[in-house]
Amino acid sequence: MKIAAIKQRLDLYEKLMRLDKPIGILLLLWPTLWALWIASDGQPPLLLLWIFVLGTVLMRSAGCVINDYADRDFDPHVERTRERPLAARKVGTLEALLLAAVLVVCSALLILPLSQLVWQLAGVALFLAASYPFTKRFFAIPQAYLGVAFGFGIPMAFAAVQGQVPSGAWLLLLGNVFWAVAYDTEYAMVDRDDDIRIGIRTSALTFGRFDIVAIMLSYAATLGILGWLGWSLHYGAPYFAGLFVAAGLAGYHYTLIRGRERMLCFKAFLHNNWIGAAVFVGLVAELNLRPWLF
Numbered sequence: 001m002k003i004a005a006i007k008q009r010l011d012l013y014e015k016l017m018r019l020d021k022p023i024g025i026l027l028l029l030w031p032t033l034w035a036l037w038i039a040s041d042g043q044p045p046l047l048l049l050w051i052f053v054l055g056t057v058l059m060r061s062a063g064c065v066i067n068d069y070a071d072r073d074f075d076p077h078v079e080r081t082r083e084r085p086l087a088a089r090k091v092g093t094l095e096a097l098l099l100a101a102v103l104v105v106c107s108a109l110l111i112l113p114l115s116q117l118v119w120q121l122a123g124v125a126l127f128l129a130a131s132y133p134f135t136k137r138f139f140a141i142p143q144a145y146l147g148v149a150f151g152f153g154i155p156m157a158f159a160a161v162q163g164q165v166p167s168g169a170w171l172l173l174l175g176n177v178f179w180a181v182a183y184d185t186e187y188a189m190v191d192r193d194d195d196i197r198i199g200i201r202t203s204a205l206t207f208g209r210f211d212i213v214a215i216m217l218s219y220a221a222t223l224g225i226l227g228w229l230g231w232s233l234h235y236g237a238p239y240f241a242g243l244f245v246a247a248g249l250a251g252y253h254y255t256l257i258r259g260r261e262r263m264l265c266f267k268a269f270l271h272n273n274w275i276g277a278a279v280f281v282g283l284v285a286e287l288n289l290r291p292w293l294f
Contacts, residue, residue, distance in 0.1 A: 032056055035157035037280070062104050062107070070134055115160070140203075140206045142201065143184040168229055176222075181203060242282015
């Protein structure tokens, strides 16, 4: 009986950390991998790679717990979120905060071998992750704040590899902000009616009838920034082929969201994993395969 109770509790923790929905981990991981590959010229140390991959999983999980804690009184009124463990009162608030604290401590232990600069940036990243859920109360486009929070692995990766954060890292972070505005606006379009009713602020509501235009312009800005960064680093055809594929995928998203149907908007959001993957494959082809092929 006790074993069954423990298993049930662990299942609730898994849902609270969203480990059953890995899309958030992937959207956080891709920009971090981009940064590791660019910063190391395609040769990231294996230890650093594992630290950042595991750290991404842990911090995304902690962020989900904090998000659900912040939204525990809103989520019961939203169709998509009403069965989340905190919203359904299956997990207590203190229990959730303790879980978040354990995840943060585990993340901190991971970066013990890294430099002081990485630690300083990690403190900023923790603040961003913890404060993001509350920006939905007052910030017209909280998705932009999410883009900074989701992309802060970028300057951390450069700091870990190079011992500094060059201007290209901040440019890459800016590109990630536009990407987050694009994909999280698609996500927000799913909950538009519920968000109006409960008073949550999102980019889907702020952009109004220009939401689709804003999404496509955000994709264009992301790819434009990535293209400029690649040009400044003298990358060649393999990298830009990855951006071309990503642009095609963004165009496909337009066909999904133009009717503003909830499930198709959610499908577009999930599909952003492939945009991140396309950019990464382009980087790998440029930095790891090109010397063998050309």
